Amino acid sequence: MLFAVICKDKPGSLQVRLDTRPEHIAFLEGLNGDKKLAFAGPFLDAEGKPNGSLVAIEAPDMAGAQALSAADPYAKAGLFESVEIRPWNWTFNKPPAS
Numbered sequence: 001m002l003f004a005v006i007c008k009d010k011p012g013s014l015q016v017r018l019d020t021r022p023e024h025i026a027f028l029e030g031l032n033g034d035k036k037l038a039f040a041g042p043f044l045d046a047e048g049k050p051n052g053s054l055v056a057i058e059a060p061d062m063a064g065a066q067a068l069s070a071a072d073p074y075a076k077a078g079l080f081e082s083v084e085i086r087p088w089n090w091t092f093n094k095p096p097a098s
Helices: 014-033 062-071
Strands: 002-009 037-044 050-058 080-088
Touching: 002 062, 014 037, 014 050, 050 062, 050 080, 062 080
Parallel strands: none
Antiparallel strands: 002 050, 002 080, 037 050
């Protein structure tokens, strides 16, 4: 089952994001290698600077999605003001199964 992880950064935390980015990218690459990552990317503010994240992950249930979300180095670094995890159905423009 797919889950959308919608994260909002704490105000003034851009440096935390930048400092933690290499570990976050490695974490996402690991999820991708395990076929648990559908897509991911940052939300941007009016100046084009990242201020949140949207990550779509494959997990067996909500508890699994919460565990994956909590394991993200950004979450461990305390970057996020809020995290919302919602089941999601990819309906349009879904890539073909490989």
